[in-house]
Amino acid sequence: MTNQHNEHPWEVKSPWITPFNVVAALIVLMGIYLTYLRFTGGLAAVTNLDDNYPWGIWISFDLLCGVALAAGGYTTATACYVFGIKKYHAAVRPAILTAFLGYALVVFALHYDVGQPWRLAYPIFVQQGTTSVLFEVGLCVFLYVTVLFLEFLPAPLERLGIKRVRNIMVKLTLVLTVFGVILSTMHQSSLGALYLILPSKMHPLWYSTHLPIYFFVSSMFAGLSMVIFESTLSHRWYHNRMDKSHLEGTPHVTFGFAKAAAWIMAGYFFIKFFGVVLNNNWAYLNTFYGMIFSIEMLGFVALPAFLYIKGVKTRNIKLIRWTAVLAVFGIVFNRFNVSLVAYNYHLPSEMKYFPALAEIGVTIFVVTIGLIVFKFIATRTPIFYELPDYKGSH
16 A cells, blocks of 8 residues: 555545445435335335344344444544543544444434334433433433534534634534543443343343443444544545545554554453353353354454454554454444344244345445445545644644
8 A cells, every 4th residue: 555645635536436336326226215115014014023023133233233333433532632642633533423424324224123213202302211221322322423423513614614613613522522431331331231121031141230331341442443444444445535644643543442452352351251150151151152152252352352462563554454354343243142143042943033135235225325425524524634724723
């Protein structure tokens, strides 16, 4: 990869007809058709959901994975603005944008899963079920999407030249960051707490009263790994839109986040191992579900932690980037295990849930919408560069 950069990245133009745009357009057309089927024929027209599995891939991937992988927003902002590690500044805006789109798409995807999507906000604004964990999750996500939007706002304001409002938003950065950390701590852990009501339906290797802690801790290294993963893709596709300071700051982010992720993964592995000991679940390890649990912990926690450390020590940035892919997949694997594999493990195979092609199609459609919007914003606002009038003023 070349180290050359464009002196004026904001002037780079992109062609309209590209392989990505063509494929994305086809997926969007498919998604529109599936959306029509969903909202005219109901859930039964496009899903394999039933009374045993009221939550499927739209919750497992679009919600649980989406929220965990969007945690890069609060981890990066905390490192830069709370702990004052300014060498990570290059990653802040891409991470905030990724997190904002991630949470926005979670809300968007929930419209497909909710039976009456026009009542998605009903529990918050009409009838507050304040004793429900799900109410707390919904309220925190609603507030955090707002916080992420405000954190993202300086970028488009700079592009539009609205300096006064932009300066006000920049001054609020620390307050918004702290508020975002509080909200993230609450709803990341509460997503795990949702499954505390299922002790008889979840496999003992995954069910634990410590699920809220597991979800929160894993979200931290998920966010760090996602920032590295997003940075890798951005450098592949938007290299010519990055200024010199962004390119020079990226290695600091990659090595620093890899080291932090490795330590958090080690801690996560320890507390999960302690959970097996505490609940005396040794016998379950010698079963089919024990094999899946072992693959999750050894292949997607212990191994990435080791590879991260090796990559940092040898200054092997390529190894770290591939490890980030492994870690991101590991988070997806874990959330699917908790919400689908471990759930209703006692049911016979013919009663198990597997997503319909239309369900998978809607998920691909939602992800594609996120990529399209990311591309649109990243090519039109100062995400990977600083405009001359705002150099060093963040």
